């Protein structure tokens with residue numbers, strides 16, 4: 001119910017009135033953990049009710065290693081209740097640099113984003129990704145999921161050279177979910 005209420009409050013920001021399917025969440029968690037070269041924090045943008053958070057924990061990521069960013073206050077409370085010990089940053093992930101600075105967090109290992117990037121102006125989306133890359137080591141990655149067929153943030157719009165690689169599409173999701181990995185180009 002928190003997810004449905006969140007969707008009713010902000011249908012564009014939340015996307016669909018139900019969370020990612022367990023198979024999608026599992027694949028996202030695997031992709032993120034495989035993409036991180038160190039054991040630092042996993043940054044989750046747009047955590048919702050925690051479908052992907054739960055999959056990360058199931059995949060062996062300790063809850064204290066996850067930093068969840070969520071804008072909707074009720075969803076933040078639901079996350080805190082569901083995952084004791086989870087670091088929940090309530091605020092706008094599009095102001096990621098300021099949000100991390102306020103929480104005195106600076107080094108993340110990997111980022112997973114469920115933000116509806118296709119509905120977000122390109123300047124805000126690229127600033128958010130830039131802040132995420134600034135917080136990660138040079139081989140850090142952003143795993144982004146989207147219902148669209150293309151990478152939802154055009155890598156060519158980024159100030160630094162970035163590559164987007166298609167990770168796969170999960171069909172056991174309504175609608176099917178595409179997953180992309182963004183990395184700084186070498």
Ligand SMILES: C[S@@+](CC[C@H](N)C(=O)[O-])C[C@H]1O[C@@H](n2cnc3c(N)ncnc32)[C@H](O)[C@@H]1O
Pocket residue numbers: 006013014015016018019020045046047048049050051052069070071072075091092093094114115116
């Ligand atoms: C598509 S839902 C994904 C929820 C969950 N991660 C999942 O996979 O089921 C997108 C989530 O991002 C949150 N969100 C959207 N825009 C945001 C923003 N600018 N800052 C923080 N959270 C945002 C929404 O409130 C919603 O919970």
